[in-house]
Amino acid sequence: MKRILIRNANIVNEGKIIRGDVYIKEGLIFSVGGDLSGYEADIDINANGKYLLPGLIDDQVHFREPGLTHKAEIYTESKTAVSGGVTSFMEMPNTIPQSTTHELLEEKYAIAAQKSLANYSFYLGATNDNIETIKSVDVNNVCGVKVFQGSSTGNMLVDNPQSLEAIFRDCPILIATHSENDNIIKENLERYKKEYGENVPVKLHPKIRTEEACYDASKIVVDMARMYGTKLHVLHISTGKEVGLFDNNLPLSEKRITAEACIHHLWFSEEDYATKGNFIKWNPAIKTAEDREIILKGVLEGNIDVIATDHAPHTIEEKEQSYLKAPSGGPLLQHGLVALLEMYHDGKISLEKIVEKTSHNVAILFEIEKRGYLRAGYFADLVLVDLDDPWEVKRENVISKCGWSPFEGQKFRSKITHTIVSGHLAYENGAFNEEKKGERLKFSRKL
Template sequence: MKRILIRDANIVNEGKIIRGDVYIKEGLIYSVGGDLSGKDADIVIDAKGKYLLPGLIDDQVHFREPGLTHKAEIYTESKTAVAGGVTSFMEMPNTIPQSTTHELLEEKYAIGAAKSLANYSFYLGATNDNIETIKSVDVKNVCGVKVFQGSSTGNMLVDNPDSLEAIFRECPILIATHSENDNIIKANLERFKQEYGEDIPAKFHPKIRSEEACYDASKIVVEMARTHGTKLHVLHISTGKEVGLFDNTLPLAEKRITAEACIHHLWFSEEDYNKKGNWIKWNPAIKTSNDRDTILKGVLEGNIDVIATDHAPHTIGEKEQPYLKAPSGGPLLQHGLVALLEMYHNGKISLEQIVQKTSHNVAILFEIESRGFLREGYYADLVLVDLDNSWEVERENVLSKCGWSPFEGQKFRSKVTHTIVSGHLAYENGVFNEEKKGERLKFSRNI
């Protein structure tokens, strides 16, 4: 592998910003800090004035492969990730077929090895009846088990209380949940159908997938995790009320119950539905500005431990359908980091906190082996950003296969210029080098 020397960067790492060099050799970070100009390098990157961060680790993405590749695929979306500074991802099991057996899960890992430009891991999906599969999951080589409490594809809605209890009692690995009460959602939907028929405006999405539906489901799994000592990670918190369910007094490494916030819940609010409609239709729904602000407060104060994207592409044609037919989800990987950097410019979050929530904490929480920090001996997963290089999101510069972004028309002040994946310079100023694929994430967990 090529040796890389990054010169004169502002290095953001472990709560500090220092100015110095980074030397990469054989895919690993060999030296950090100071003047390393004497090192023998094949590639030298002048980083003066730019900021060097650990590559982002996104713990929640949907790449749609296998079975839904008209929307997205592992190759296109991993390419999108790399352009957005995301060097590792954890992908969800609601594909066709669903990844609910070890055999089907390993088939996805084989696709990742052949096609992914970023480092990768894939969740095993839980169902009402695959507890034996869950009990025998490989804790060293799989990121976690995904439980859907809200409606999902096919057999992946775990709506049997006994099955859910068994999963929380027996699962040997982190459980990540999509927590919404499906019965509350169905009742809300029927009320709006009675008033609007089949022509419900998208602005009522947060009333249908309501605060009550989210809080009720999150509260159930938090209480269940406490009962069984389960390692629980509640994904995409969308209400301020839920923030109070999570502790901010313990160090992350000692927490058994953790939470995630997503970019769209930190950026948009229900006022945006009037303009963007289905383009910001996610499950759980984007809610009030007060919810948005309280979620950010939870991120900053430690109730919420990580920030992710829930990148979930659908085609333009699918999103242009009426509200009831339009699927939920949208592409965010390419623009997640620059959106956080925009929040930094606006004084809402520091660079150190961005790194903590998108890299360090994800590595700690999932116990990822030798990633997530700029440390000697760790894998060289790095992103270099220019904080003063404005550009505008247009449909023509969207890289996701779906071909659109909820950020279209948004001007960002920052730009990703270089992304290094496991020591390979995968992206440089808009140009990809696909000679080397990403690597499977490993986890340093005790069985």
């Protein structure tokens, strides 16, 4: 592999920003900080004061392969990830077929080994009746088990209380949940359908998938995890009320129950349905501006441990249907980091906190081997950003296969210039180098 020297960078790592160099050799970080110009390099990058971060690790994406490749593919979306500074991803099981057996899961790994430009892992999907499969999961080669408490794209609902309890009692690995109470949602939906028929407006999405539906489901799994000592990770917190369910007093390495915030719940509010419509229709729903602020506060104060995207592409034609027909989800990988950097420019979050929540903490939480930090001996996953290179999101510069973004028309002040994946310069100033693919994530876990 090519030796890479990055010079004159502002290195954001482990709560500090230092000026210096990074030298990469044989896919690993060889040295960090100081003047390393004496090392021989095949690729010499003068950062000129740009900011160097550990590559982002996104713990929740949907790449739609197999079975839904008209929306997206592992190749196209891993390419999107790399363009957005995401060097590793963990992908969800609600594909066709659903990844609910070891054999189907390994088929996805095989596709990624051939096509993914980023490092990868895939969740095993839980059902009402695959507990024996869950019990035999390889804890050092699979990121986790995904449980859907609420119906969403692909509808893998675990709605049998005995099955849910068995999963929490016997699962040997981290459980990640989509927590919404499906019964509450159905009751709300039926009430609005009686009023509006098939023309329910999208602005009612948060009135259908309500705070009550989210809090009720999150509390159920948090209580169950406490009962059984389960390692639980509640995804895409969308309400301020839920934030209070999570502890901010323990160090992350000691937590058994953790939470994730997503870019869209930190950026948009229910007021944006008027202009964005179905293009910001997600499950759980984007809710009030107050919810958004409390979620951000939870991120900053430690109730919420990681930030992810829930990147979930659908075609433009699918999203342009009526509210009841349009699927939930949208593409965010390309613009997640620059959106966080925009929040940094606005004084809402520090660069150090962005790195902590998108890299360091994901590595700690999932116990990922040698990633998530800029440390000697760790895999060289890095992203270089220019904080002063404005650009505008337009449909023609969207990389995701779906061809659109909820950020269209947004002007960002920062730009990603280089992304290095496992020691390979995969992205440089808009150009991709696809000679080397990403690697399968490994986990250092003990049963």
